[in-house]
Amino acid sequence: MSYISWTPDHSVGVEIVDQQHKQLFTILNRFLEIAAHERGNVGNLSVLFENLRNYADTHFATEDELMRARGYPNRERHEAEHAIFLDKLSELEVGMLTGMAIDERVPAFLLQWINKHILVEDKRMGAFLAAQGEDRAD
């Protein structure tokens, strides 16, 4: 089951970022699919959270490096959104590892966040980088 699918609408025009978003979608789909069946299975859930957090960290670091290198003016706000995503991931992890019922709003938040973040903030960043001559994906 796919919770979220990458479409050309998600392209931010920077190839490395688009590639990482596709990979992030794949990991997030797998995460949500498995997480739904692993409630209370602390070992498996820990690995699952670690994989998603590690990839999110790698991806956010790539974007942050691009924003820093190019002097992107909205970098702080952009980074604050990344921090919110990681906070919510921690909230979900604590809830699931302690065997509490999964609050359906948390997975929904992760999906909505990633979709909106890419379509608004990442595209804004991509347009800025493209204007400076960063390789475009199209």
Ligand SMILES: [Fe+2]
């Ligand atoms: Fe971002």
